[in-house]
Amino acid sequence: MNKYALIIIALVVIVAGGIVYKSFFVAEVDKPISTGIVREITITARENSWLWDPPEFEANQGDTLKMTIVNEDEYDHGFAIDAFGVSQRVPAKATITVEFVATQPGEFPYYCSVPCGEGEVNGVKRGHFDQVGKMKVRSAVRTQ
Numbered sequence: 617m618n619k620y621a622l623i624i625i626a627l628v629v630i631v632a633g634g635i636v637y638k639s640f641f642v643a644e645v646d647k648p649i650s651t652g653i654v655r656e657i658t659i660t661a662r663e664n665s666w667l668w669d670p671p672e673f674e675a676n677q678g679d680t681l682k683m684t685i686v687n688e689d690e691y692d693h694g695f696a697i698d699a700f701g702v703s704q705r706v707p708a709k710a711t712i713t714v715e716f717v718a719t720q721p722g723e724f725p726y727y728c729s730v731p732c733g734e735g736e737v738n739g740v741k742r743g744h745f746d747q748v749g750k751m752k753v754r755s756a757v758r759t760q
């Protein structure tokens with residue numbers, strides 16, 4: 617038997633082993649969750665306020681989030697949630713959409729990822745680093 621046949625047999629054994637493991641041996645709690653629910657959420661960067669409106673929202677683990685991000689400002693912002701790999705530029709006076717599945721429970725900040733300056737809002741100094749919100753993902757309860 618030549619070495620290429622051995623390599624191919626080894627690859628087939630590794631791939632087949634992976635498929636068998638995934639199909640029969642992954643614990644129920646480790647399988648990805650999908651509720652099939654699509655949650656539509658709109659978040660707005662209010663003009664010269666350096667905040668996200670709403671400042672927080674909730675979802676269930678496994679929900680698909682269809683987010684619409686509105687930028688009312690004359691300058692760019694960014695919208696980022698590290699835990700779900702979300703990071704998008706939101707150009708001035710523009711609206712973008714972001715879609716992802718909330719795969720893990722917990723509290724996750726969403727923040728502006730593009731330096732956008734600072735200013736005064738009702739006598740209080742605010743800026744780029746104040747533009748943070750909180751996403752709360754409730755843990756899925758399994759019934760089996």
Ligand SMILES: [Cu+2]
Pocket residue numbers: 693694728729730731732733743744745747
């Ligand atoms: Cu910013």
